[in-house]
Amino acid sequence: MGTDIHGWIECRAWREGLNPAETAWSPAISLSMLGMPRDYDAFACLFGVRDFHGTWRPVAANRGLPPDTSPEVREDHATWSGSAFAETWLSWPEVTSIDWTEPALPRVTHVARYHRVEDGTLRLLHTHEWSRAFARASGINTLTTSPTDLADLWPEGTEWTTATTLYRAERSRRRDAVPADGPWAPVSTVMETLAGVHGEENVRLVAWFDE
Numbered sequence: 001m002g003t004d005i006h007g008w009i010e011c012r013a014w015r016e017g018l019n020p021a022e023t024a025w026s027p028a029i030s031l032s033m034l035g036m037p038r039d040y041d042a043f044a045c046l047f048g049v050r051d052f053h054g055t056w057r058p059v060a061a062n063r064g065l066p067p068d069t070s071p072e073v074r075e076d077h078a079t080w081s082g083s084a085f086a087e088t089w090l091s092w093p094e095v096t097s098i099d100w101t102e103p104a105l106p107r108v109t110h111v112a113r114y115h116r117v118e119d120g121t122l123r124l125l126h127t128h129e130w131s132r133a134f135a136r137a138s139g140i141n142t143l144t145t146s147p148t149d150l151a152d153l154w155p156e157g158t159e160w161t162t163a164t165t166l167y168r169a170e171r172s173r174r175r176d177a178v179p180a181d182g183p184w185a186p187v188s189t190v191m192e193t194l195a196g197v198h199g200e201e202n203v204r205l206v207a208w209f210d211e
Helices: 040-047 071-078 092-096 132-138 147-152 183-196
Strands: 004-013 024-030 085-091 110-116 120-124 161-162 165-170 205-209
Touching: 004 071, 004 183, 024 071, 024 085, 024 183, 040 085, 040 165, 040 205, 085 092, 092 183, 092 205, 110 147, 132 161
Parallel strands: none
Antiparallel strands: 004 024, 004 205, 085 205, 110 120, 110 165, 161 165
């Protein structure tokens, strides 16, 4: 069973029914309109959802819906009845303060496979390698050992070389889980645009999950 994310980008501004000097949170655009897929790496990194091995210190986990969530977003959340979980929110200032170079908590998260070209540089072929070829190069039995055990096997940077192939034990950074040009790029673009118009403190993401 898969896990999906739902929610809205909200903006705090004047809306109909308020006095001229008042503001309130309003829905700007839904995550579904931005084509948000099942991005489990990002779910774990940002919200601690599906982080079964404690890989990340989540940025915004299980905060609940904000008390001043807009009525429209609260109503949408209610349609998910008892299936919604891990409700949370993330402000634009928090997004801009994320250290995208921060490493994952375990020492090693994956083994990458590179091809060494004639000038000596390395070209990444596969980020998560766990093949028979790697088993021969490293001497580990990949049938009885799981990639989830990587943190206890080797220090970060351990390498194995076979001909022009190099395997390296690596540690993911937040930017690996949430690439700048990945599925979350439209979300960042919309939030940044709204922040430029209404102020950074007046833009946030409100989200929840279901399975």
